Amino acid sequence: MINQYPLWKYLLIVVVVAVGALYAMPNLYPEDPAVQISNTTTDEVDEATRRQIEAVLAGRGIVPKTGVEYDGQQVLLRFDSTDDQLQAADILRTALMGTQNVVALNLAPATPNWLRAINARPMSLGLDLRGGVHFLMEVDMEAVVTAAHERYVGEFRSLLRDERIRYLSVERATDGVVVRFRDAAERDQAHDFLRREYRGDLDFRTSESGEVFLITASLTQDTLTDQRRLALQQNITTLRNRVDELGVAEPIIQQQGEDRIVVQLPGVQDTARAKEILGATATLEFRLVDEENDPFEAAATGRVPSASRLYRERDGTPVLLRRQVMLTGDYITDAASGIAQDTGGPAVFINLDAQGARIFSRVTGENIGRLMGTVFIETKTETVEENGEMVRRTTRTEEVINVARIQDQLGRRFQITGLESTREARNLALLLRAGALAAPMTIVEERTVGPSLGRDNIERGFNSVVIGFILVLVFMALYYRVFGLVANVALALNLVLIVSVLSMLQATLTLPGIAGIVLTVGIAVDANVLIFERIREELRNGNSPQAAISSGYERALSTIVDANITTLIAALVLFMFGTGPIKGFAITLSIGIVVSMFTAILVTRAVINLIYGRRRRIKALAI
Amino acid sequence: MLNFANANINFMAQRRLWLIVSAVLIIGSIFMLATRGLNFGIDFTGGTVIEVGYPQPVELEQVREQLESAGYGRAIVQYFGTSQDILIRLAPREGENTADLSNEVLRVLRTGAEGGVDMRRVEFVGPQVGEELREQGGLAMLYALFGILIYVALRFEWRFSVGAVLALAHDVIITLGIFSLLQKEFDLSVLAAVLAVIGYSLNDTIVVYDRIRENFRKLRKENAEQVMNKSVNQMLSRTIITSGTTLLVLLALFFLGGAVINGFALALIIGVLVGTYSSIYIAAALALSMGVDRSVMLPVKKEGEDAPEEGRP
Numbered sequence: 001m002i003n004q005y006p007l008w009k010y011l012l013i014v015v016v017v018a019v020g021a022l023y024a025m026p027n028l029y030p031e032d033p034a035v036q037i038s039n040t041t042t043d044e045v046d047e048a049t050r051r052q053i054e055a056v057l058a059g060r061g062i063v064p065k066t067g068v069e070y071d072g073q074q075v076l077l078r079f080d081s082t083d084d085q086l087q088a089a090d091i092l093r094t095a096l097m098g099t100q101n102v103v104a105l106n107l108a109p110a111t112p113n114w115l116r117a118i119n120a121r122p123m124s125l126g127l128d129l130r131g132g133v134h135f136l137m138e139v140d141m142e143a144v145v146t147a148a149h150e151r152y153v154g155e156f157r158s159l160l161r162d163e164r165i166r167y168l169s170v171e172r173a174t175d176g177v178v179v180r181f182r183d184a185a186e187r188d189q190a191h192d193f194l195r196r197e198y199r200g201d202l203d204f205r206t207s208e209s210g211e212v213f214l215i216t217a218s219l220t221q222d223t224l225t226d227q228r229r230l231a232l233q234q235n236i237t238t239l240r241n242r243v244d245e246l247g248v249a250e251p252i253i254q255q256q257g258e259d260r261i262v263v264q265l266p267g268v269q270d271t272a273r274a275k276e277i278l279g280a281t282a283t284l285e286f287r288l289v290d291e292e293n294d295p296f297e298a299a300a301t302g303r304v305p306s307a308s309r310l311y312r313e314r315d316g317t318p319v320l321l322r323r324q325v326m327l328t329g330d331y332i333t334d335a336a337s338g339i340a341q342d343t344g345g346p347a348v349f350i351n352l353d354a355q356g357a358r359i360f361s362r363v364t365g366e367n368i369g370r371l372m373g374t375v376f377i378e379t380k381t382e383t384v385e386e387n388g389e390m391v392r393r394t395t396r397t398e399e400v401i402n403v404a405r406i407q408d409q410l411g412r413r414f415q416i417t418g419l420e421s422t423r424e425a426r427n428l429a430l431l432l433r434a435g436a437l438a439a440p441m442t443i444v445e446e447r448t449v450g451p452s453l454g455r456d457n458i459e460r461g462f463n464s465v466v467i468g469f470i471l472v473l474v475f476m477a478l479y480y481r482v483f484g485l486v487a488n489v490a491l492a493l494n495l496v497l498i499v500s501v502l503s504m505l506q507a508t509l510t511l512p513g514i515a516g517i518v519l520t521v522g523i524a525v526d527a528n529v530l531i532f533e534r535i536r537e538e539l540r541n542g543n544s545p546q547a548a549i550s551s552g553y554e555r556a557l558s559t560i561v562d563a564n565i566t567t568l569i570a571a572l573v574l575f576m577f578g579t580g581p582i583k584g585f586a587i588t589l590s591i592g593i594v595v596s597m598f599t600a601i602l603v604t605r606a607v608i609n610l611i612y613g614r615r616r617r618i619k620a621l622a623i
Numbered sequence: 624m625l626n627f628a629n630a631n632i633n634f635m636a637q638r639r640l641w642l643i644v645s646a647v648l649i650i651g652s653i654f655m656l657a658t659r660g661l662n663f664g665i666d667f668t669g670g671t672v673i674e675v676g677y678p679q680p681v682e683l684e685q686v687r688e689q690l691e692s693a694g695y696g697r698a699i700v701q702y703f704g705t706s707q708d709i710l711i712r713l714a715p716r717e718g719e720n721t722a723d724l725s726n727e728v729l730r731v732l733r734t735g736a737e738g739g740v741d742m743r744r745v746e747f748v749g750p751q752v753g754e755e756l757r758e759q760g761g762l763a764m765l766y767a768l769f770g771i772l773i774y775v776a777l778r779f780e781w782r783f784s785v786g787a788v789l790a791l792a793h794d795v796i797i798t799l800g801i802f803s804l805l806q807k808e809f810d811l812s813v814l815a816a817v818l819a820v821i822g823y824s825l826n827d828t829i830v831v832y833d834r835i836r837e838n839f840r841k842l843r844k845e846n847a848e849q850v851m852n853k854s855v856n857q858m859l860s861r862t863i864i865t866s867g868t869t870l871l872v873l874l875a876l877f878f879l880g881g882a883v884i885n886g887f888a889l890a891l892i893i894g895v896l897v898g899t900y901s902s903i904y905i906a907a908a909l910a911l912s913m914g915v916d917r918s919v920m921l922p923v924k925k926e927g928e929d930a931p932e933e934g935r936p
Contacts, residue, residue: 128883136752271745272726444749446725452676453743460881468875472868479864512812515884518876519819519891522869523826529868530830533861559833562778563826569770570822574815577763582815589819 003613024500026111026122032078033085034108056095106249126510131454132266136445144231144439176218187213231438286327289371290320331356346422347415357412365409374402461514482622487528490599512585520592527600531556545618638908652800664810667757669750671713676741680706693731786910794824812887820894827902847916866899
């Protein structure tokens with residue numbers, strides 16, 4: 001009885017197959033074209049909005065497939081066709097205009113609840129299969145360093161002035177900041193002072209040229225790395241907010257390398273608009289509120305006091321702010337949300353740089369007890385259609401995101417309170433951090449796939465896998481008969497398990513990924529061919545069928561392992577060096593190799609054992 | 624039905640002939656690569672590619688004129704698959720806002736078209752990114768070869784390792800040579816295919832080597848040449864069946880997979896054909912020419928007895 005597996009091996013196979021099949025199942029359910037409504041400021045669509053959506057849809061006679069799905073955060077509407085989806089999206093966009101609710105098109109998987117309960121989800125499809133746009137954006141790191149240098153120039157000037165140290169000039173040089181002095185004593189005094197002030201941040205060097213004494217300050221390597229990292233982080237945060245504004249479901253925004261950001265927007269077709277919004281610049285300003293005049297009257301009559309400007313809060317409430325700016329957002333180095341120590345309410349903590357802190361402590365010290373408004377300013381370049389022509393227009397939106405009473409003289413670090421919830425505080429901190437791009441960015445790579453091509457790609461990819469697969473199945477069955485059929489079972493299982501592993505990992509399936517699966521079919525077949533050829537050989541050498549099966553599997557094993565490991569090496573190298581599409585290919589290929597070893601060796605052996613293992617005498621094998 | 628059970632072809636006797644054939648193919652490929660070069664896609668050169676679909680067949684000349692009058696006279700316009708699909712290529716140019724170029728071109732095409740133009744695909748790669756991708760691609764290929772060299776040297780013997788890597792280089796060079804000859808576009812997906820060819824062809828070679836090692840241990844009377852011949856013949860059916868089934872799948876991919884993965888499938892088809900040839904005719908022959916014999920394949924048991932000096936270079 002050489003061809004029998006212990007019970008645990010059968011059980012193991014049954015369990016793996018069952019789990020694999022279960023987690024592959026969500027891919028059988030089609031995706032519904034859906035409209036997703038989410039809220040950008042609170043992350044929560046409220047009851048009122050939900051009722052409004054229901055009313056608007058009912059008024060137009062639109063009935064979503066499964067009603068208005070509401071999970072307490074988002075509203076999801078499923079439709080039978082893309083046409084219904086687009087129509088509903090248009091109507092809702094108009095109805096919800098001016099609110100903080102974003103209407104996005106999405107494909108919602110129709111996974112049944114019991115599958116969702118065990119966390120079984122379908123594979124996500126890459127942009128080449130579902131359509132969408134991929135941008136690679138490069139952050140201008142030189143600009144980051146230049147900006148840092150410029151900031152230090154300003155800081156040095158005011159610090160030295162405050163310390164009453166006389167200098168000739170402070171200027172930005174190619175690799176740092178140069179301060180010139182008339183005599184050595186003042187230079188040395190300044191040197192000591194600045195070194196103390198900027199310990200760890202800057203390196204200082206002194207030198208003389210003729211009658212002039214110099215200090216050259218340059219950023220330390222750590223500071224430089226920090227500045228770059230911060231700039232990249234801030235740009236990513238900013239981009240994320242901007243993408244929310246575009247109304248994209250499931251966007252991907254990731255760092256790539258040291259100075260690049262990948263932005264993937266599934267389903268976005270209007271790349272021109274996407275480019276404009278991603279490149280927009282935004283900033284913050286703090287202004288005193290004009291408490292003497294009535295903003296409602298000013299808004300109603302249009303007569304605004306000359307020292308003030310009329311602004312609007314997000315909910316449309318008019319506010320009068322003084323023309324004179326207390327502080328601009330350029331001085332904010334960081335913002336974080338938390339709990340105010342005095343009131344226990346939600347708060348946003350803001351960090352300013354040295355110069356900003358000095359300015360702010362002066363102007364707030366003079367205005368304790370008065371109201372201050374935080375203005376969010378955004379500049380966007382948009383291409384709009386006007387009288388049938390496309391016109392480029394730069395728009396500047398300014399809105400008051402917060403009005404709060406100044407309770408104390410504010411310095412380098414201060415808090416804004418009076419916020420409604422911790423969620424709002426978090427969002428404000430985010431907005432403050434993400435208010436502006438830390439450095440300009442350029443698009444260095446773009447890949448856009450239209451929806452029609454995405455559909456074609458899925459269809460063709462699917463067809464070629466199926467047809468290639470059937471051809472192989474037919475050949476194997478004809479050439480190896482019973483053994484071929486067993487191999488075919490393993491091959492089918494191989495596909496199911498690959499899909500299942502991809503779904504479990506939530507890996508993204510791309511067109512090259514499909515090609516990887518196709519190639520895996522070849523590899524899985526190869527393992528079985530090696531085994532079966534070996535068995536035939538053993539039979540020719542006069543071995544009994546049982547012995548031939550046993551030694552065939554044993555002898556082929558090392559060959560299969562060797563062959564597969566070398567292919568795995570190639571796949572891993574691809575994974576490490578490749579980007580995007582190539583990575584997808586490497587992932588499916590790697591998974592395929594490992595899975596094929598399981599199916600082609602263990603599973604086929606188990607089935608063969610079940611067929612032949614129990615018989616005492618076999619005259620011939622159907623191979 | 625196919626039957627290779629009793630195959631007994633004297634591959635090793637003809638090895639000079641096949642080595643010469645391969646040498647000629649390699650020299651030809653290198654000549655092609657040196658003179659005509661590869662038709663690098665925008666992944667490597669940088670530039671913009673726009674694929675658009677028209678509701679009805681469209682004249683290339685008409686599209687060219689339209690682009691020319693808008694100042695894009697340098698655009699290369701060609702059909703892509705059908706006469707309703709058009710591919711437009713634009714090389715990168717200094718001082719131009721390249722990221723917006725695709726939108727401008729689409730706008731130009733849309734203004735003149737009745738029934739609308741369907742944007743199917745836009746790819747833009749900055750020149751710098753292209754250069755990096757080229758560099759990374761070359762590096763990936765070298766690292767893959769190097770990793771394989773080490774693995775095979777560990778599992779077998781250095782002569783096999785060198786033989787395997789030479790056979791791989793042979794496959795890669797000839798595949799690239801054919802791409803150069805056909806002037807098919809060489810993009811990232813084709814590069815991935817070439818790397819997959821490395822894995823695949825190696826697979827084939829390893830399987831043959833494995834059998835050679837086994838036979839050296841088993842067959843005591845035959846000389847090295849006979850052992851190699853026997854091994855290649857024994858593995859012939861497996862080599863051909865595996866390549867055949869893989870080709871079936873690849874042909875399906877080539878004909879049905881759509882234009883985007885056409886190049887990928889073609890590179891693999893060429894690679895599998897060349898790889899199969901090289902693992903039958905070249906890989907073992909190379910190892911033999913380098914002086915592989917029974918002594919190097921046997922595990923060292925007693926010092927100085929079974930492991931003579933020939934084991935080292």
